[in-house]
Amino acid sequence: DYDGTFDLTGGTLVAVGSSAMAQTVSDSSSQGTVSFYLDQKQSANQMISLFDASNELLLAFTPIRDYQFVMISTPDLVIDQSYTLHLGGTATGDAQNGLVTDGSVADSQLTTSFTLEATVSAFNQSGEAASTQGMMGGAPGMMGGGGPGQMPNGEGQFEPGTPPNSNQ
Numbered sequence: 006d007y008d009g010t011f012d013l014t015g016g017t018l019v020a021v022g023s024s025a026m027a028q029t030v031s032d033s034s035s036q037g038t039v040s041f042y043l044d045q046k047q048s049a050n051q052m053i054s055l056f057d058a059s060n061e062l063l064l065a066f067t068p069i070r071d072y073q074f075v076m077i078s079t080p081d082l083v084i085d086q087s088y089t090l091h092l093g094g095t096a097t098g099d100a101q102n103g104l105v106t107d108g109s110v111a112d113s114q115l116t117t118s119f120t121l122e123a124t125v126s127a128f129n130q131s132g133e134a135a136s137t138q139g140m141m142g143g144a145p146g147m148m149g150g151g152g153p154g155q156m157p158n159g160e161g162q163f164e165p166g167t168p169p170n171s172n173q
Contacts (some may be wrong), residue, residue, distance in 0.1 A: 015053040017079045021072035032125050037082025040127040041075045042135050052094055054110045058087040064103040065096040082121055
């Protein structure tokens, strides 16, 4: 969480957590950064790996907490290039704080294929573009989600096909 801007200019960053209030780096960042809003919460120790179009491992990271949002920035992310995000599996190589940048991954599952369209890009698990702004409890790019609630009838039941607002 930050107040103002977060200009990322270099290095390697992997951040995971809840998608409810996820924030990506600022659009003014100069290094490629990609974020993913996953369909379901992933368990701690569920490895994340990022591959380039040649299926070369860019990095693998094993989070120590549950997560549904992933943000990755590395100098290897280049606009107009294709990449794949995988979940699960095991990595071989020298791990530093759960991060492997030189090694290999076995038994991972392809989760998302994407092309980095801008320096700062975000995708849902289907590989469709998502907002790079915080979610605040809704779907990517939405504030709160869902419309108004529906009032039950006098018996505590909801009438099928009625509009969610009884004043309509």
